[in-house]
Structures are given as structure tokens and as C-alpha cells.
Amino acid sequence: MDDIKGTYELVSPGSYRLRYPIGTTINGNPKRLSKNIKAKNDKQAMKELILWNLEIEENGYNELDSILFKNFYEEYWVKSAQDNLEIKTFEAYNSVIQDRFLNVLGNKKVKEIKPYEIKEIVVNAKRLKAVERYGIEISRQTKKRILSAVSNLFIVARDEYEIVKENPCNRVIIPKEKNAKKLTYEPYTSDEIALLFEKLTDAPIRTKAIVMTAFFTSARQGEIAALEERHFDFENNEILFDQRIIQKRDYSLKRLDGLKASDSKKMVVPDDYMDIMKSFISININARKKLNIDGIKHTYIFGSPEGVPVSPTSLNRNWARFAKANNLRKIRFHDFRHTSATYLIAQNTPVKTVQERLGHKDYSTTMNIYAHALKEVDKKASDSLSKFI
Structure with missing residues (x-):
């Protein structure tokens, strides 16, 4: 690789921000992609910047400011989640996003997705598999897990790529069920x-x-x-x-x-x-x-x-x-x-x-x-x- 584009800067101990230039705005100001990473020192941060250069050269880049939900999921979230989540958690989150969110939110810009759109999907969620009695209502606990899955995608969008300033899932409240059975274990007395x-x-x-x-x-x-x-x-x-x-x-x-x-x-x-x-x-x-x-x-x-x-x-x-x-x-x-x-x-x-x-x-x-x-x-x-x- 002849020319390494971009810069890195220390944000806090162990955390760096990478920036990659992608041109200029109408006003002549520089436009950059941003990505937050974990790195022990400058040497490791430079290594991550080089790898990011290679990734962008190989796959190109989307304007993250206007990237669609489906593109962010496929090109950014999957890799991040595989690296940082346990296998069972990744597989569960991945299935939820594929089955419940891609069709509805896929063509929407990540930064424009509103809390009410997410809430509508989560609150109205039904069982999907025939063995689970297709179309039957699911518990509030399951709905909370569905919300956690898509929330992780927005966490990556916020913390690693700075596409959104706030996770819209944080403002989604799932209504409580009447006479619902607790699915979690009570802590020891x-x-x-x-x-x-x-x-x-x-x-x-x-x-x-x-x-x-x-x-x-x-x-x-x-x-x-x-x-x-x-x-x-x-x-x-x-x-x-x-x-x-x-x-x-x-x-x-x-x-x-x-x-x-x-x-x-x-x-x-x-x-x-x-x-x-x-x-x-x-x-x-x-x-x-x-x-x-x-x-x-x-x-x-x-x-x-x-x-x-x-x-x-x-x-x-x-x-x-x-x-x-x-x-x-x-x-x-x-x-x-x-x-x-x-x-x-x-x-x-x-x-x-x-x-x-x-x-x-x-x-x-x-x-x-x-x-x-x-x-x-x-x-x-x-x-x-x-x-x-």
C-alpha cells in the first residue's frame, strides 16, 4: 500500500478516532469518514488505520451520513458484531435483524430512523416459526430481546462510526403486560x-x-x-x-x-x-x-x-x-x-x-x-x- 490516507487521534486512554478523507463539501470543507476503535497505543492505531484503508480500497465506501440501514447492516455491523459479541448473541441478534427489521427499515437512512418506527415493529411482533405457532403473540421479555438486537446495530452506528448522535432505541418503551409471568430468576435473598x-x-x-x-x-x-x-x-x-x-x-x-x-x-x-x-x-x-x-x-x-x-x-x-x-x-x-x-x-x-x-x-x-x-x-x-x- 503506497499511500495511507487519513489520520488517527487519541480520544481517551485505549480509545482512538480514525478519520478517512472522502472529498470536500460544497463550501470547500473537508469531508471525512469517522470510526472509533480500541487500541493500546499509536502503533496499534496506525495498524487499524492501514487495515481500514485496505478495506475501503477493496470494498469502496458509502457516504455514511446517508447510508441505508441494509447497507450499514451488511457492510459494517456484521463484521463489528462478529468481532465483539459472543457467538450465541451474534446469531440471535443477526436473525432478529434479518427476520424483523431489514424488510421494513432496509431502504431507510440509518440517521433518519425514528423511535416510533422501531417501536411499531417491536410492539407488534408475532412468532415467526411454524413450530412456535405462527402469528401468536410473544412475551414482553421476547420483545425486549428483539429491541436489544436492533439497539446493538445503532450502538455500533453511534459509537464506532458516529452516524447517529443518539440511539433511537433508548426512547422506545415496551408496554407492560397484565398478569405477565416473570421469565427471569429472582436474585437470592x-x-x-x-x-x-x-x-x-x-x-x-x-x-x-x-x-x-x-x-x-x-x-x-x-x-x-x-x-x-x-x-x-x-x-x-x-x-x-x-x-x-x-x-x-x-x-x-x-x-x-x-x-x-x-x-x-x-x-x-x-x-x-x-x-x-x-x-x-x-x-x-x-x-x-x-x-x-x-x-x-x-x-x-x-x-x-x-x-x-x-x-x-x-x-x-x-x-x-x-x-x-x-x-x-x-x-x-x-x-x-x-x-x-x-x-x-x-x-x-x-x-x-x-x-x-x-x-x-x-x-x-x-x-x-x-x-x-x-x-x-x-x-x-x-x-x-x-x-x-
Whole structure:
């Protein structure tokens, strides 16, 4: 490649903006395509700029300011989603966009699509497959998943390519159903948490480490699977999360820098938990010594001695076996996030602190998800004050 077009600039630590010139406006001002990327340093940012040059030379480019929904989906979203989403999530989102949105929104400009157009598709959605009784109403929970799928496309359009300033899906409200059954598991109560920790006393140290990490950190499965020895600061009782593991379409695992909603997060955890992790890490170190394994690039806490990470889904399987063997109420491994957050809120932990531990990008996300728990705390506070009357 003889001539590299465009520039890169540092936006924030680990984040760069690429720009590619595509001519000038009527007024003579330069026109550029923009793309936001994750990169550790200038060298990696330059590499991404070169790859983007090659991609544009090979495929050409659309004027992103006026790109159609179907073109953005085919030429930009699919590649981004395959790189950044787990295989099951990508396949689910991809099917939803193909089956429900392409025909209706395909020929509309991405930046001109309105919230009401998306809401109409989502709210009126029916089952599509014959085996699912074609044309029958679907649950609100399923409609929320449909909205999440198309929302991811607009997130890429906003955050990576700056086509839209606001995700229109954020303004779509799905009406609540009357007498609807809950499709999610309730987080553990305080009594159930106490029982869980009682059962963990005699559990294998690996299971103990996995479950306690989920509870004390509120981290996502992929973030826990990516934890390495370097992430544990035993002197200050802190854990750093700065990467995640995802499963690709061919079921292979891939490590990605950064988290789902931020570059990194650091949190303080209890002494007793860190003592368990110190013992568990010592076992891993001794295992590598016995096998004469040295100089591996990544020392994953829950991976193999050779430096291969554990699959995020296997963490759920490990938990499910333990829960069943100990007659604990069934919840998903992911629900430890909700259990931990709900418990912290019940202890009057500031919502901002809970948001940071969960890794939510927006404060409103935490408020919306845990509105019920916050109301319970508010009611207790009100009852407490009423004693003065």
C-alpha cells in the first residue's frame, strides 16, 4: 500500500478516532469518514488505520451520513458484531435483524430512523416459526430481546462510526403486560446467600473461587473467564478487570481488550475472599511448576496451566452442578450480578457505587434495572422515619 490516507487521534486512554478523507463539501470543507476503535497505543492505531484503508480500497465506501440501514447492516455491523459479541448473541441478534427489521427499515437512512418506527415493529411482533405457532403473540421479555438486537446495530452506528448522535432505541418503551409471568430468576435473598456460603464451606476450592468471584465482583461471565493473576492486588485487596473472553462463531475463544461498557474497572473486595484467591492462585502456580510450564503470555485464573482460557459458559455449568448437588434454588450464573447488586442496595450502598461495580455505562441503566430494590430501600427508610410521628 503506497499511500495511507487519513489520520488517527487519541480520544481517551485505549480509545482512538480514525478519520478517512472522502472529498470536500460544497463550501470547500473537508469531508471525512469517522470510526472509533480500541487500541493500546499509536502503533496499534496506525495498524487499524492501514487495515481500514485496505478495506475501503477493496470494498469502496458509502457516504455514511446517508447510508441505508441494509447497507450499514451488511457492510459494517456484521463484521463489528462478529468481532465483539459472543457467538450465541451474534446469531440471535443477526436473525432478529434479518427476520424483523431489514424488510421494513432496509431502504431507510440509518440517521433518519425514528423511535416510533422501531417501536411499531417491536410492539407488534408475532412468532415467526411454524413450530412456535405462527402469528401468536410473544412475551414482553421476547420483545425486549428483539429491541436489544436492533439497539446493538445503532450502538455500533453511534459509537464506532458516529452516524447517529443518539440511539433511537433508548426512547422506545415496551408496554407492560397484565398478569405477565416473570421469565427471569429472582436474585437470592439474604437467607439464601447465607445458605449458599454455608454450602461453599466444603466445596472444591475452584468452585468456591468461581462462585465467590461472581458474588463479590458482580462481574460478567466473560470478564471472570478473562481474569489473570496480574489482576489481583493482594496488598490493597483490589481486582482489576480490563479484558473479556468471548466465544466466536466457530466456538473458539477470543480475548478482547476492554469490557462491554468501559475500558476497565477496579474494585475493592473482602479480605477473606482474597485469602481464598491467594490459595487458589498458589495451586495454579504449583501446577505450572510441576508441568514445567514457563513464560506463558496469559495466566488465566480459571483456565488451563498452558494459558488457555475457560469458556464463559462453562462457569455456568460449574455453578449449575454445584447448585443441584446442594439443593440450592436454581438461578443462572449471570444472576449473581443481580444478587450482588440487590444485596448492596439493600445495605444502602450508593447507587453510583453499585453502577461502577456492575460496569454499567449509564447511571440510568442501574436505576431502571434495580428500581424495585431501590423502592424497597426507600420504603424501609420511610418506615424508619415514621417512628417519630
